[in-house]
Amino acid sequence: MDLDQFLDKPVLRILRNAVATIRALGTVVATLAAALVVLYLSLWKDKVSPSVAIVIAAALLALLAFIVGFWLYLQHVYNPAYYEILEFESLLIVQPLGDHHRYQYERRQRVRANRDEVRLIEFNAHWTGAGTRDKLHVESLISDHALLDGRRQEEDGRVRRWIYPRRAISKGREVEVGIRQIHEDDIERQLPYFRESGSQHRTRKMSVTVRFNREEDPQALGEVKGMEWNTNLPPRHSKPVDYHDPIRRVNQDAKTVDYLLVVEKPKLFHSYGIVWQWPPDES
Known part of the structure; x- marks a missing residue:
């Protein structure tokens, strides 16, 4: 023990x-x-x-x-959120694949329990576009943890998934969890943005990164923006409320370019992310 x-x-x-x-x-x-x-x-x-x-x-x-x-x-008596997010890092890798793209999404986060007996850490995501079902793969980043998959979108358009660390987390204790998803948009093109949030959980720090091949650097097509949305609404009704300057990083060896947005103490029910443009024949 x-x-x-x-x-x-x-x-x-x-x-x-x-x-x-x-x-x-x-x-x-x-x-x-x-x-x-x-x-x-x-x-x-x-x-x-x-x-x-x-x-x-x-x-x-x-x-x-x-x-x-x-x-x-x-x-x-008062019921706080089950946990707070101390920090999370999200990465979306955009890979060209013929006439469409493959997306590899990873989110790793460290949380602290606000109550005893916390067992499930929630991940929820809303993806645009559509792809062949058998090309979707979702797993826990940590092999010892179990993934519970809601699979289908709820009324708000989001898919809920949970990571179970296979033990209860007591109040004040910390745990690191993560999720990986791979999917393609071979049926309907995914819209050119990627955003993340801590939702209803107080979050100390977050980062959002989108990675492209150098040949598909969206900067050549126009401005790449960092954006903030009020997402305390259904996804189709969420509204941009502010803009942020993303950090651009080029990896010459890997021939990739990253666009990174780091936010300290993000607001509850607000999402932060990267917006770009597809070439005209891909919009």
């Missing part, structure tokens, strides 16, 4: 939570008590009668009780 498995035992999780609760309550009580003593000694000792001081103390204790009760509500 490794250290993570040992620390994830239910008894130890309960003990950790109890210790954290006692420490937090002790800090609040000690701070308010010290403030009350200082105020009484410095301001009220010679000016306020004992009966008034008792009333003030009772009011402060009532305020303390309210603060503690509200804190307990936030900790034990």
Whole structure:
């Protein structure tokens, strides 16, 4: 048994939570008590009668009780998101294949659990265009993890998939997960953009990269833009709200060119990505 498995035992999780609760309550009580003593000694000792001081103390204790009760509500009743995303990196490799393209999509992310017993990390994607079904391949980037595939689009046009690390992640613990998808657009051309988001999960940092062969560098056809969308709407109704300058990187040895967008603290329900143009006969 490794250290993570040992620390994830239910008894130890309960003990950790109890210790954290006692420490937090002790800090609040000690701070308010010290403030009350200082105020009484410095301001009220010679000016306020004992009966008034008792009333003030009772009011402060009532305020303390309210603060503690509200804190307990936030900790034990209010439901936070199951996890937050500390960082994720997404890469889309665009490969010409005759009269269409093959796309290799990878997303690797590190998350921290906000609750105990977190088992599933969600990935959702909306792809335009259409391809032959048997050319679609989806897998976990980490071989020990299991992929649960929703396969079909939901009403909002997105396909939901989940990665199961084959163990429960306790509150405060971190795990790295990833997904890889390969597909082609041999039936209907995919639209020339690629965007990602943390959706409803608070995200500290994200990066989005689109990689082309040098021969298909879209810069020759026009400006390649970094864009931000409000995606708290169905995909067909999401709206661009801002523009960002992507970073262009050329790999002479691999004969590829990357367009990269890095975002610190992206907004909830906002997507960020790269927009380019296809040649006229491919639009």
